[in-house]
Structure formats: structure tokens, C-alpha cells
Amino acid sequence: SSAGAATAELTAVSLLLFDEEEPGTGSYPVRYLVSDAYLRIDDGHAASDYILLDRASATIHSISHEHDNVLIIHRQPQPAVPASLRLTHEKGPNREAPAISGKQPQHYRYLSNGELCYEAMVVPGLMQAAVDGLAEYEQLLAGQQASKLENTPVEFRTPCFLSRYIYAPGRHLLQGLPIQVWDKAGFRRALVNFSPDERVPQILFEVPLEYQEITIGGTPGSPD
Numbered sequence: 001s002s003a004g005a006a007t008a009e010l011t012a013v014s015l016l017l018f019d020e021e022e023p024g025t026g027s028y029p030v031r032y033l034v035s036d037a038y039l040r041i042d043d044g045h046a047a048s049d050y051i052l053l054d055r056a057s058a059t060i061h062s063i064s065h066e067h068d069n070v071l072i073i074h075r076q077p078q079p080a081v082p083a084s085l086r087l088t089h090e091k092g093p094n095r096e097a098p099a100i101s102g103k104q105p106q107h108y109r110y111l112s113n114g115e116l117c118y119e120a121m122v123v124p125g126l127m128q129a130a131v132d133g134l135a136e137y138e139q140l141l142a143g144q145q146a147s148k149l150e151n152t153p154v155e156f157r158t159p160c161f162l163s164r165y166i167y168a169p170g171r172h173l174l175q176g177l178p179i180q181v182w183d184k185a186g187f188r189r190a191l192v193n194f195s196p197d198e199r200v201p202q203i204l205f206e207v208p209l210e211y212q213e214i215t216i217g218g219t220p221g222s223p224d
Contacts, residue, residue, distance in 0.1 A: 040205060
């Protein structure tokens with residue numbers, strides 16, 4: 001039946017919808033769709049650019065409709081944390097946030113060499129499958145960033161920069177699902193909606209075959 005065919009083209013995903021804000025940007029939506037095989041990041045509009053993580057091959061595809069191209073980022077070796085970087089976190093004051101799905105949010109502060117880098121409210125044990133997908137994506141981005149570290153001006157290589165973007169990306173994800181993340185520079189991320197069990201069209205996880213491919217990073221199948 002046609003209903004059966006339509007059903008076959010749907011994929012089960014976890015949905016996370018955040019509002020994000022960076023200094024000077026105002027607030028904008030960021031949607032994460034996490035399936036067993038993929039993570040898709042977009043703004044919720046089908047016609048917009050999007051990012052696709054193929055989880056099996058650890059490859060990121062960044063799709064630009066304006067330029068008709070796909071930027072491909074392969075996994076790079078993940079560098080070990082240098083002895084000069086001391087990563088710590090501490091529980092912040094409990095702000096008595098209401099429980100979510102029966103689980104109590106917790107406030108953490110993340111430090112690098114004693115300097116406060118950012119803070120997060122996280123919910124332990126909620127949407128773990130989605131959190132795993134977010135962590136894989138952060139690790140891949142960090143490997144790419146590490147490979148270009150020599151291009152980063154020395155004055156920008158602060159303990160917080162090194163921990164957040166290279167050596168300990170997304171470390172708040174080890175504590176649970178982030179419902180708020182913020183820093184003193186003006187970055188804000190807040191969870192607006194979530195669902196562990198959505199169905200979305202399978203086509204959302206496809207890369208346009210006619211687009212030009214631009215590859216950065218290692219080659220497929222290269223050793224870690």
C-alpha cells in the first residue's frame with residue numbers, strides 16, 4: 001500500500017531543539033536530529049543549509065545550498081590532554097530547577113587551569129542516545145581544530161580555548177543532557193524542546209549527490 005511505502009521512508013530519531021545566542025547575533029534556533037546512523041544539525045527549515053554526521057564513518061558533511069557544495073570533514077587523531085592543562089569541574093549552586101522527566105537538573109562549572117570557562121545545567125540520564133551523538137560531533141570538530149592549531153594566534157590559545165575546542169570538547173555532555181550552557185563572553189544555549197521518539201523523512205539524512213565535494217582533514221579509513 002502507499003501508506004506502507006510512506007512509512008518505510010521515515011526514520012526514528014531523537015529530537016533536540018535549542019535556542020542559541022552568540023555575542024552580537026541575537027537568538028536563533030538550532031535543531032538536532034539523532035538517529036542510530038546519523039546526526040543532522042539545522043535550523044528546522046527544510047530549505048536551509050545543514051550539517052550531517054555519518055556516525056559509522058565518523059565523517060561530517062556540511063551542505064551549502066547557496067554554493068552547491070558539500071564540505072567533508074574526516075576524523076583526525078584526537079590529541080591527548082597536555083600536562084600543562086588542568087581540567088576540573090565543580091558543582092555550582094543548586095538553583096532548584098524543576099525536575100524534567102523525573103530527573104533533577106544539576107549546575108556545573110567547567111574550569112581550565114583554575115579559570116572558569118563556562119557553566120551548564122545538565123540532566124543526568126536523560127536522552128542519552130542523543131547526548132552520545134552530540135559528543136561524537138564535538139570530538140570530530142575538535143580533531144579538525146587540533147589539526148589547524150598552528151594557524152591559531154598564540155594569544156587566542158588560552159586554557160579555556162584549548163579545553164573547549166581541542167582537548168575536552170563538550171565535556172558537560174559527560175554529565176548529562178544540557179538544558180542550559182553559558183559563558184561570560186555572551187554565548188548562551190537553552191533547550192526549548194526535546195523528544196526521544198520522533199519520525200522524520202529519511203531524505204533529511206541524505207547528501208545532495210550533484211553538489212561539489214570539498215574535503216578537509218584525513219582520508220576515509222585512515223588510522224586514528
